[in-house]
Amino acid sequence: MNIGEAAGRSGLPAKTIRYYEDIGLIKPLRDANGYRAFRESEVQKLAFLGRARALGFTIEDCRSLLQLWEKSDRESADVKRIAEEHLTTIEEKIAELTTMHASLTRLVAACAGDDRPDCPILLDLAAEEARPEPVTDDVR
């Protein structure tokens, strides 16, 4: 099986597959003509990698997960630990984005968005007494 078919079956672009070989995630054989020769097991690995990446695991996490997957005497605790750490990372990112989102939403709401130059968003970024107003209860 050539790289094109492996790409089609695994759902990964051929470029990505070559890259994964480059960094040692997979080691396909070679045909006499130099073409990569993928076995079923490699396509499985590629699909595994695609799903792990879709869950946001780093390449290094993927490498570890792949090794654990291959190793029949693994301990599920090792897998779980990786997943839990990744979960924490995701939570941190979500928290950061949520904070940004809250600030931006407030600023966007306060901005008239018309042809006049006055803009609470720029005032906030300039930190010149940015807070729009002390607000009243009806806001929330």
Added chain:
Amino acid sequence: MNIGEAAGRSGLPAKTIRYYEDIGLIKPLRDANGYRAFRESEVQKLAFLGRARALGFTIEDCRSLLQLWEKSDRESADVKRIAEEHLTTIEEKIAELTTMHASLTRLVAACAGDDRPDCPILLDLAAEEARPEPVTDDVR
């Protein structure tokens, strides 16, 4: 004012300030000895950039925002549009992360995390009938 003080006042690392000059966000003067000479206005710009970056704006967005900030005949609509588009980007990222979070949380919960090899996380990544069980109502 040298770069060290500008860094201290703006809250940005000196390295980042040099980089910002490199890509044309600021244009500090130079002393006779070749040292960058920062004016107050440049420190203000740097702080502005720091806050914009903290809100997750891209460098190109920052460039646009900075230009609008400088331009007294701006229209707040231009600022607002940039902010709204960025808000959409943030929302997409949050959505993506939230999806990952949900999947991972389910998988982590299903994994025993002990010394045995059986692991629903790996099963899911391998896509071999991953769903743990049809579950009953008490789960949620």
Added chain:
DNA sequence: ATCGGGGTTCCAGCCGCTGGAAGGTCAAGG
């Protein structure tokens, strides 16, 4: 013989810094 659609390698670029090497400048202290 030629053409199109595969495949190959290698290098560069994306984003936004960050680290490090190799060197210049300056004020203070011996």
Added chain:
DNA sequence: CCTTGACCTTCCAGCGGCTGGAACCCCGAT
């Protein structure tokens, strides 16, 4: 006057995870 040490300078490389492109090879069909 010399040294020390803290600052400053430029330039190059690397992070993650690909992605695009150039320049080339291979293979089957016409």
